[in-house]
Amino acid sequence: MSESEMAMLGHGGMLMEGSPYSIPSRKLTMWLFIISDAVTFGAILFAYGYLRVATPDWQTPFNSASIINVATMTFVLITSSLTMLGAVDASKDGDKPKALRFLGCTMVLGLIFAGLHIREWFGLFNQGIKLSSGLFGQAFFSITGLHLLHVLIGVVALAVVARKYSSGSLTPGHVETTGLYWHFVDLVWMFVVPLVYLTNIAR
Amino acid sequence: MEEASDQQAHVHPPPEGFLRKYVFSLDHKVIGKQYYALGLLAVCIGMALSWLMRFHLVWPTTRIPGLELLSKAGAPGGIITPEYYLSLLTMHGTLMVFFVLTNAPFAAFGNYFLPIQIGAEDMAFPRFNMMSFWTTLVAFLVLILAFIIPDGPPISGWTSYAPLSAVGKDAGPGMGWGMNLWAISIAIFCIGSLLGALNFIATTLDLRAKGMTLMRMPICTWAWFITSCIALLAFAVLLPACILLLLDRAAGTSFFIPSGLVVSDRLQAHSGGSPLLWQHLFWFFGHPEVYIAILPSMGIVSHILINSMRKPLLSARVIIYSMMSIGFLSWMVWGHHMFVSGMNPFSSLLFSFPTLTITIPATIMTLIWLGSLYGANIRINAASLFALGFISMFVSGGVSGFFLAQPSIDIVLHATYFVVGHFHMVMGVASLFGVFAGTYFWFSKMTGRMMNQTLGQLHFWLTFIGTYCIFMPFHYLGLVGNVRRYSSFVDDFMGPLMPLHKFITIAALGTGAAQLIFIFNLIYSRYKGVPAPENPWNGTTLEWSIPSPPPWNNFGGKHPIIYHDPYQYDVKGLKGDYIMQDSPEPSAG
Numbered sequence: 001m002s003e004s005e006m007a008m009l010g011h012g013g014m015l016m017e018g019s020p021y022s023i024p025s026r027k028l029t030m031w032l033f034i035i036s037d038a039v040t041f042g043a044i045l046f047a048y049g050y051l052r053v054a055t056p057d058w059q060t061p062f063n064s065a066s067i068i069n070v071a072t073m074t075f076v077l078i079t080s081s082l083t084m085l086g087a088v089d090a091s092k093d094g095d096k097p098k099a100l101r102f103l104g105c106t107m108v109l110g111l112i113f114a115g116l117h118i119r120e121w122f123g124l125f126n127q128g129i130k131l132s133s134g135l136f137g138q139a140f141f142s143i144t145g146l147h148l149l150h151v152l153i154g155v156v157a158l159a160v161v162a163r164k165y166s167s168g169s170l171t172p173g174h175v176e177t178t179g180l181y182w183h184f185v186d187l188v189w190m191f192v193v194p195l196v197y198l199t200n201i202a203r
Numbered sequence: 204m205e206e207a208s209d210q211q212a213h214v215h216p217p218p219e220g221f222l223r224k225y226v227f228s229l230d231h232k233v234i235g236k237q238y239y240a241l242g243l244l245a246v247c248i249g250m251a252l253s254w255l256m257r258f259h260l261v262w263p264t265t266r267i268p269g270l271e272l273l274s275k276a277g278a279p280g281g282i283i284t285p286e287y288y289l290s291l292l293t294m295h296g297t298l299m300v301f302f303v304l305t306n307a308p309f310a311a312f313g314n315y316f317l318p319i320q321i322g323a324e325d326m327a328f329p330r331f332n333m334m335s336f337w338t339t340l341v342a343f344l345v346l347i348l349a350f351i352i353p354d355g356p357p358i359s360g361w362t363s364y365a366p367l368s369a370v371g372k373d374a375g376p377g378m379g380w381g382m383n384l385w386a387i388s389i390a391i392f393c394i395g396s397l398l399g400a401l402n403f404i405a406t407t408l409d410l411r412a413k414g415m416t417l418m419r420m421p422i423c424t425w426a427w428f429i430t431s432c433i434a435l436l437a438f439a440v441l442l443p444a445c446i447l448l449l450l451d452r453a454a455g456t457s458f459f460i461p462s463g464l465v466v467s468d469r470l471q472a473h474s475g476g477s478p479l480l481w482q483h484l485f486w487f488f489g490h491p492e493v494y495i496a497i498l499p500s501m502g503i504v505s506h507i508l509i510n511s512m513r514k515p516l517l518s519a520r521v522i523i524y525s526m527m528s529i530g531f532l533s534w535m536v537w538g539h540h541m542f543v544s545g546m547n548p549f550s551s552l553l554f555s556f557p558t559l560t561i562t563i564p565a566t567i568m569t570l571i572w573l574g575s576l577y578g579a580n581i582r583i584n585a586a587s588l589f590a591l592g593f594i595s596m597f598v599s600g601g602v603s604g605f606f607l608a609q610p611s612i613d614i615v616l617h618a619t620y621f622v623v624g625h626f627h628m629v630m631g632v633a634s635l636f637g638v639f640a641g642t643y644f645w646f647s648k649m650t651g652r653m654m655n656q657t658l659g660q661l662h663f664w665l666t667f668i669g670t671y672c673i674f675m676p677f678h679y680l681g682l683v684g685n686v687r688r689y690s691s692f693v694d695d696f697m698g699p700l701m702p703l704h705k706f707i708t709i710a711a712l713g714t715g716a717a718q719l720i721f722i723f724n725l726i727y728s729r730y731k732g733v734p735a736p737e738n739p740w741n742g743t744t745l746e747w748s749i750p751s752p753p754p755w756n757n758f759g760g761k762h763p764i765i766y767h768d769p770y771q772y773d774v775k776g777l778k779g780d781y782i783m784q785d786s787p788e789p790s791a792g
Contacts, residue, residue: 015412015413015764016410016412017411017414017415017416019409020417025327025328028404028405028408029327029328029404029405032400033401036397036400036438037439040439040440042440043440043443044443044447046483047443050480051458051476051477051480054477131454131456134475135474135475135476138450138456138457142447
């Protein structure tokens with residue numbers, strides 16, 4: 001195919017039927033992935049709820065200190081979504097340095113979240129709560145572990161996208177798509193906090 | 204500008220070098236053939252396993268020469284032990300459901316023909332596409348590895364019910380590393396299928412040629428599209444289920460293991476989990492999986508029937524809407540696999556109702572096929588015969604579903620051969636008939652040569668009669684109380700059923716042997732078949748507008764423009780009784 005023909009094809013799809021959602025394929029696929037991943041989290045949260053409802057003597061280990069910690073983590077993660085928004089906006093305006101600064105902030109906030117999370121994990125280890133220590137431990141560590149894995153993958157993805165965006169091989173569209181993923185990971189946390197933390201406060 | 208780079212993401216330069224062309228190919232057509240080959244390999248292994256099982260059922264003490272080479276412990280002196288029978292059963296089910304029924308009608312034909320039928324040059328993400336095949340291949344190899352390790356394959360069946368699948372070695376031979384490999388293999392398979400589903404949906408929505416509105420897509424494209432929507436959600440549940448199972452097995456958790464469980468006289472050091480949780484998660488995937496297997500074949504069969512009847516269906520739209528409603532309802536019925544599991548009996552009613560509701564769209568589809576056939580001057584060839592055979596299998600197998608959907612009847616029939624007969628006919632053989640029909644229909648396009656018709660029709664009649672001989676008696680066996688998954692029936696009660704079992708075994712060996720005709724036909728026609736013209740069946744859809752086999756970029760760099768609905772048959776066209784989708788001539792209607 002010639003260059004001009006390719007360009008023609010691109011401009012509003014003269015030779016193709018328009019997508020019903022009028023968004024790029026990459027973004028559509030990210031949305032599809034988010035739906036699929038939400039179902040995965042849904043399944044694992046269902047497993048947690050199923051076992052919790054069936055267990056009369058469920059362990060509830062969290063005290064006020066752990067709730068302050070999780071509130072801090074939540075604040076950090078929400079702020080990182082805000083900086084991600086800044087990065088998407090700046091990249092759309094073509095302000096590359098500003099976008100990269102915001103991406104850097106997002107990554108740092110993601111790492112702070114991970115750090116706080118792992119510190120919290122070690123605190124629980126010291127209390128004898130582990131993946132294999134019982135129903136609470138397995139539910140807590142499998143759910144938050146899956147979420148933390150998503151955060152870390154997100155940080156790596158942001159690093160790769162930032163690098164390639166700064167060298168010009170990726171577009172603002174890629175930044176936006178990565179942002180979708182980041183917001184999704186943030187949103188999942190909004191389900192994890194009430195279901196896994198707030199319902200398990202020691203009485 | 205953004206749109207430009209995105210819609211062009213699928214264009215890649217012509218492949219160069221052997222590896223890029225045939226092995227690590229980005230071309231959806233080569234990937235489709237790779238999926239087909241993997242499905243063919245898996246179906247051969249799966250069928251050989253079913254032969255071994257059938258042979259052992261009726262001649263439990265007869266030596267099978269050479270079998271001790273497969274497993275010293277499982278078949279000492281060539282005689283299958285009861286445990287090894289279960290190993291064979293597990294591998295048969297897993298191979299057939301995942302690597303044959305999911306791969307062949309959906310991933311193989313879908314990959315090859317979905318982009319062509321919508322007028323695209325390739326999938327939306329060719330690299331993802333390659334990755335999903337290679338991920339699936341790794342899953343296959345991991346599963347097959349279970350045959351080689353000393354532990355042997357697991358014995359828990361393709362559903363891998365907890366708690367025995369979760370407690371490890373104590374549950375029996377193969378439940379150590381064999382079971383680990385099973386869970387790892389299926390988790391990998393989920394990832395491959397999810398990648399494939401993403402790609403299919405994005406391709407269908409974004410890469411349609413000018414004029415190819417959603418309702419102008421051929422029925423099989425619709426079927427693949429709906430199937431990928433189901434797969435996107437179904438495999439997303441099986442993946443965490445497999446991971447939780449592996450955690451139970453390796454990390455000391457007890458999601459699926461209750462307290463105080465004693466297996467092989469040993470108290471299991473787990474507490475508090477629920478075996479029912481596994482069944483809920485598994486069947487929440489498992490029932491939609493049934494439709495992942497059957498919907499593509501429904502699409503393929505409709506596509507072929509219309510072409511063979513030379514007239515449109517009574518309503519192609521209603522077929523599409525029926526497939527959508529089946530896809531939607533498939534999420535509400537998983538509990539009908541669990542009527543006797545110890546689940547609250549009242550929820551059985553809740554699951555029974557939507558299960559019976561599914562028969563409505565299924566019946567509507569059948570009536571449309573049959574009603575369209577009425578008065579049609581159908582062309583009889585191997586493809587159309589298998590398409591008709593599909594309807595026959597779907598109806599015969601589906602009718603027994605009416606019985607199983609009702610909790611009060613299912614309590615009697617559960618875990619008997621009645622269930623085995625039901626799902627083998629309605630989902631297994633019916634779906635495979637769709638694959639056979641598709642193969643006879645599209646072989647010319649995929650290889651550039653026609654398949655041998657005489658051998659094809661012989662293959663059809665032997666397979667059609669053979670499968671009825673195998674699976675119809677299953678229903679009778681189930682009704683008189685023959686329980687499934689037993690390796691031999693030596694007691695007095697089952698004694699009188701042995702002649703019927705012998706008949707089934709002989710039919711199975713014969714029908715299996717008939718498949719050799721198909722494999723011979725595939726190889727023979729690939730090299731010696733009559734060269735195929737562009738449009739041997741006078742079809743109307745886009746795959747018939749390009750050379751056989753198609754060039755690497757499908758349309759040779761041109762962009763087809765679509766003027767018509769997909770099935771303009773029984774009209775006065777320039778070339779005959781049909782008008783192709785991309786032909787600018789006016790439609791008669």
